[in-house]
Amino acid sequence: MRGERRRQAQVRYDDAAEVLVDAGLVDVDYVAAQLGTTFASAQEAARAVVDAGDVSPHPLFEAQWIGRRRSWQRLGQHPALWYLSERRRRNRIAPHPLFDPRIVFAAYPEARHHPYGALSYWLSVTGPGAALPTRILPKKVSWGTYRAAAIGAAVEWREEVVRERPELVGPAPALPATLGTSPAVTVVMATQDEGPLVHETVASLQGQTFTDWHLVAVDRGSLDDTAAVLQGMAAFDDRITLVRESRCGHARALNVALEHSTAEHVAFLPLGREWLPGMLGEMLAHAHESGASAVLAGVGSVGRSRVELLAGRPVDLATALVRRAAIKDVGGFDETLGGSVERDLLLRLTRDHEPLAIDVPVLKRPDPAAPGFGDDWDSVVLESQLVDWDAAAARRHSEDLVSHVLPLGTEPRRTVEWLGSVPREGSELILVGVRLRRAHHVLAASIAAVISGARFVSVPASVSTSAATNIGIARAAGATVVLVRPEAMPPRQPIAERLADVVRGGEVAVAQPLVVDLDGVILSAGARFATANPQPDLFLAGLPTSDAVRIGPCEVAAPASPLVALRTDTAVALRGLRGRFHSVLAETDLGLRARQAGRGRSVVVPDAVITSRTAYAAADALIGAMTSLRASALTPPPDRAAELLVGAGLEVTDQRNRRVTVDPEDRSAPSALVPELVVRAIEGIHESPPRLRWAVDIAAPAAQRGDRWGDTYFARSLAEALERRGQHVAIDRRDARDRDSRDLDDVLLVLRGLDRVTPRPGLLNVEWIISHPDMITPDEVAAFDLVYAASTSWSERVSREWGTPVEPLLQCTDTRWFHPDRAEPDTGPALLFVGNSRGVYRYAVRSAFAVGADLTLHGNDWTEFVERDQIASGGVANQEVGVLYASAGVVLNDHHLDMRRDSFASNRLFDAAACGARILSDRIDGLEETFSGLALPFDNEHELARLVQPPYDAFPDNEARRRIAMRIMAEHSFDKRAETLIDDAVRHLLDRR
Template sequence: MRGERRRAGQVRLDDPAEVLVDSGLVDADYVAAQLGTTFDSVAEAARAAVAAGDVSPHPLFEAQWIGRRRSWQRLGQHPVLWYVSERRRRNRIAPHPLVDPRIIFAAHPEARHHPYGALSYWLSVSGPGTPLPTRILPRKVSWSTYRAAAIDAAAQWRDEVVRERPELVGPTPALPATLATSPAVTVVMAAQDAGPLVRRTVASLQAQTFTDWHLVAVDRGSADDTAAVLQGVAAFDDRVTLVREGRCGEARALNVALEHGTAEHVAVLPLGREWLPEMLAELLAHAHHTGAAAVLAGTGAVARSRLELLSGRPVDLATALLRRDAVKDVGGFDEGLGGSVERDLMLRLTRDHDPLSVDVPALKRPDAPQPAYSDDWGSVVLERQLVDWEAAAARETQEDLVSHVMPVGTEPRRTVEWLGAVPREGSELILVGVRLRRAHHVLAASIAAIISGARFVSVPAAVSTSAATNVGIAAAAGSTVLLVRPEAMPPRQPIAHELAEVVRGTDVAAAQPLVVDLDGVVLSAGARFGPDSPHPELFLSGLPSSDAVRIGRCAVAAPAAPMVAVRTETAVALRGLDARFHSVLAETDLGLRARRAGLGGSVLVPDTVITSRTPYASAEELIGALSSLRSTVHAGAAPPPDTAPELLASAGLEVVAQRNRRVCTDPEERTAPAVLVPELVVRPIEGIHESPPRLRWAVDIAAPAAQRGDRWGDTYFARSLADALERRGQHVAIDRRDARDRDSRDHDDVLLVLRGLDRVTPRPGLLNVEWIISHPDMITADEVADFDLVYAASTSWSTRMSREWGTRIEPLLQCTDTRWFHPDRAEPDTGPALLFVGNSRGVYRYAVRSALAIGADLTLHGNDWTEFVERDQIASGGVDNREVGVLYASAGIVLNDHHLDMRRDSFASNRLFDAAACGARILSDRIDGLEEIFSGLALPFDNEHELARLVKPPYEAFPDNATRREIAHRIIAEHSFDKRAETLVDDAVRRLLARR
């Protein structure tokens, strides 16, 4: 029967355990390790996994990895059922970080048609010694090796986390496939005069993985915009209902909300509270599994039993789920009480039975704004029990080893990114987990166990991030520790050993990289202190990273970054990070204490860059951390004299004033906690009258930030242009599209837009220049009219549109970077016979399609070609731009083509100039001006017959080698980035002087 269903490609969804067994996605030993039991059969293990809820049935299947939306929970399905029934989507989903469906399909194309998906097929044809189908591991690891590690990690989690928590009521069970009512939960809210809190509070509800809820918000006659904000939310989410009442008590408002609800269960969400995304789903699963009238998340020092209620412990209904009929039976909230209505209701609800207390994380933050880690000294005490600093000081370390120490955050994907990114030579990664949930603990521990140089350390106590970091420092084997917070993304290029070299220097205690945000704008270049404030400012925050690079390596008062390098002996001598700091400013405190102890200062290394996923600190975190930092400063760890004015001057900026910026937890509330943070006021140094003139340029491109935009041609073009401008004494920042709204653009003189896919709004007060290098069909008359200077990479188009639009457009052709493109890069005719270097851009490009149609011996380098050509026809996914010139100079013929609008309007591509500068023979689609510009190096072909004739050696249609070399030198002289930079600077200076 099971075989018949598999052959028919059908999946039964009525029996989850049977489907688990059929699919092969049950490992009895792995399930047993998580539940702390044993099973007599696979079927018994499958039934136990389904009944337990949050238990993974197989080491290579993890529901929490599949996606954040948790679609199976919305549908009330078991995650394996949802996965195996997804069909086409399933083939694109990785059920585990070490399972890449693309690798399975490449080796086994028939796996696409397996009724249970790629993983089930792979397991059916693999043995214990089969390597895992993954790309993130540095070496091949067998399936049996990982299975053993996963089982050990699951058993460790149960021993260290579960068994030490007697209040835990089993793993979260699965939600039933169908619920008694829809919506299943009525969320009630009493709102009054709290408009600024509405969006954030409701957003935490809308972010719930369980989505079948109904919010009834009762406005108690608010005098502010609370009702209006709620009405706006309701207009875009039909699950939200606003009920307007006059001024009334909270109990009355909640009873009114109850009357508008129809769900089986009720939850209370006060304004200012924020639920974690899984809370409703987990509480509802427990409620359905037990039938309890009240389910309480075991969060904080709150009452969990009737006895505790009677003894006076606080009640928190924001972490509870109640049966609606039970609430109605006891009369709802008592409107005659002036306060303590929550305690009164719970006492009446629990008259006969204790509430069910479950260990479910519920809230993002407490009610009132306060430091991110309120029990600071509790962490200090716990840390003393966890870390033996004397033993750490006595241990020998390896001089050439750098130990990355990272407390594990809340997101498993970030942990896996680090596991796959840390260099294996000369580095180790120590992950420190603090009472992690099952999925995250098992993933981190099992993957770390199979990667050389990675270790996972579990901390049984709930401690701060700083205390967890100290546990890792004490376990480090390297002579240098790199302290990493979870918000730091792995750097695109290895930087650990460069930072380690800096802290090995004399009088250096700590070194930090340049920290940028997701848009590529500087977030922190260290901490600076003014003469009259104990509070630090993030140096260079908001400026482009090019300013930091221009300043170069320099001393800073203290580090302020989610990644800091410290000598291990220094960290141990200082007893690590102060555990009172939850996370932010802990490294600043460490740097100040190191300086006071005579262990050295702090250094910024701007040519090492990391990206932070989040801002440096929230207002609550910063206010709490600053109170602890003041004690460090007052204890004698005063910062060094401020050198920021001198450093900024080297970047072309002068300090004109210093002011204080108010950081507040609630800007609308005058009594809310707040601090004053110093802030430098800067302006650009006027360099236009210098000789040669020096301006600040912002080069705007359409490429996205980070790795997504690194392979764009616009990015290479902008870098080469920026280098050429810098060689002429200019200060240049490259702003990708995510960073074009940075405030610090007001310090620039010139905004140069390299017009690609995006239209950019000119910046008032700057000289706004547009250089149209592609996509002329996207340009309009009103766009060019807004700019002070306009160039276009086509002579004919510039002339025609200047006449039609009445706006002067100067021709300025594309060009080449002569550092990488010149005829001496390689011997002619020693490389590929026919070459194309470029990405597909989602289309089967004309040049490639034509070459393959005639059966030419084409060498193809570039991304996104697998949709159009076979994998074995792709030489590589791309070539470093600095090495492309070697291919061009050695090739028999280089192929080129253009976008249709560029071809029609004769916008000669950058590839033409690069190849011509190498003296290459070029075949291109036809545009005007090929002969005039390239003197016979670039010939057009109009069809496949012409291409077939021209690609045959001895290439009689092209000049000989000596002539091609002469033409290449002319191209270099006339069409280099340096030549274009000369034009741009001269025109900009002339226009700015005329304006002034």
């Protein structure tokens, strides 16, 4: 039976290799570069790919790029085979960031029917000179150029990260015939949210030539599949024990693992590290021969003696073997320290006994001191203490260049996003990779190689984010440097030049943007320090971004941001980020040191905004970093928070402390008290004119996903009109509607679209129904204090039927962008439609194409319904749409079915009418009364065909249309609607009091 299964497996193995070859997805040179060997044929290389697992068969295929859901793992397939077999989904999957199947299908429609998909087809019909089908690169790059870069990157990865150096291994003493305990070594591992690293790391342990070991892996409450993967491996190897703990500090997890150990010696294996096969055997042999309490191995900069440790050499416990009794004697790891717990343990261990230092490699990494390696890297690549700051200070820096330094996180997509977002003119991007996995390393290095202004620096040793940042600072060529942590998302609008302008004057040392979370709520506007509490607080955290904009650029005690800008000479003079801060509060410490050194102050720039993918810091990391910040004894400037908040219409009523703890259920868990301001809104209703705080709630999602929604444009114009009348307005997209700071507002104005919103107790709750009347129910309307609807007839009917007053308030237009002077009439497209498809073949567009009209179509998501050459663009900036409306022969419009039935006139009607455009729309009540002949209905295609023909006799002439447009602007502007809303809100609030 077993033989039969082996035979079937071999058949599948051979079939898999043949499929890869047939699909043209085996690049022999690329596979050879990754595996460090040569192949006689494509079939041989394909078999090696299937056998190796984590090896890419082709430079334009990368498993890490085709989605988070690893379906091939569940099926036991190689990812390339899974991709080739997924015919239904494959055409929608990009197998690589530089290969977009949509571009291929546009150029080669027949590629949709290729048995192996767009990539295989494209490779079969193009050559090395063909431009890569991608939108990421700023200019065209040939396939041959990128292929050479990818092969070079794979060779470098193998040389720097994987290559073993057996010629450097000295002879090890023989192991004694009997060892003191069995198992002889307990291997300790602390894990948290690192599931993808489990298999490779544990496999390097299972591959040891010495097999009498016991692995104790303590999972620190992982939110991903880390614990599940370890549990699965433990089910097949009884030498593995998984211990589950709640979220806790790294030192606590290591101590828990030590409590479960029974062996005489202890070794430490962090996830993401891999031992050479002889590591445990050689280390144990040295330990028994010498009797040393600690054996420290490794070459290059790793500290292997007490003198080296005290001098600041980096500590790497993955290269250590320690007697368990010695660890017990010194009390284990110090759980009160936020960082450097490994260094602290070794310093206590070596206080009385010098460790045995052996100069042999035990990790799968190169020797930085070996010939041919250190010449190119000098000492910059390993740890912040080894950066040659004097050499960095001597470098010439260009005033015309802004250098971005980005240490890479674990997600390749984030790296590619930054590669595609940094402006090429006047900017450079330095990517610093720390012991990256193959996929991430090759992607970063190869794409950076073909993008002007991008550089990739690989660090084969395990160093902190701060140390990696310092390595990038030392290589910066620009006079301004922007330091970026991996959690910072690329800004939607370029902000580097804006921040650079702030720090160029000399009075400002560090500038940070406004930091928001994924919901669009402020995460940090810098750090503030209370007089009675040395811990930092995040200024403006939890408030809407509009409050920061009202305050404007301002001085803060120090930055608290995953992205900061400063002069490169300042960063070099301060010796970069301090190693005691792994990442959290590193920028805060930098800003305080800059101020103390007389380099200038720290400033937050609220019109520059970035989004952080994560909360500012996990509790354990924050507590440790605050301990280090306290120990630095830096003096922050006086707190100006109360003064600044007045500019946002807020006043401070009290200060309190908030407890941050690793485990809220355990009072003995590490914790810290963080200062927190208690604020309230300054009452403005009795001012002249009255001033209120408004929260405008819309259904659009946060960030770039919701930027193109019509609700977003509508809310922005309304907010600006309200603010021109002295109001304070925050726009909350659906993700931010539960922010706690809404309690500081006076009015909640819901622009009712797709989402039903629950009124906020204590506020004046106002609902303006501008679309989707079918979704409105009587109980929803009854829950609000004031209700408006963008339809006169519907308002009258539901008021009568439901017994709740609903006031008519039609949609409107922004007269700054929509007016008849935007363009000369009839100088633009003959027939125009501007709008997204919304997933349906819209009535107006379908009718226009059915009659053969010369329609100019702008909008997203139309390719499912019309040919690509029938789409003029994917969208037009809202400020420029008025130019098209004013110049068009006829503007087309239509409505959702329920809006048409209940006569909810769309915003497009008011925009086009304000431009004096001729408008054809589906029929709704009130067109003539509101638009005076500018908007005519059409009931079928024949009417449409007649009405779109010049000379447009059914419409008023140019002069009459201009007069009507001026009336529309006067009666149906956002400013007019803002007056109504303010008057009604003030009246109701005064009546309530």
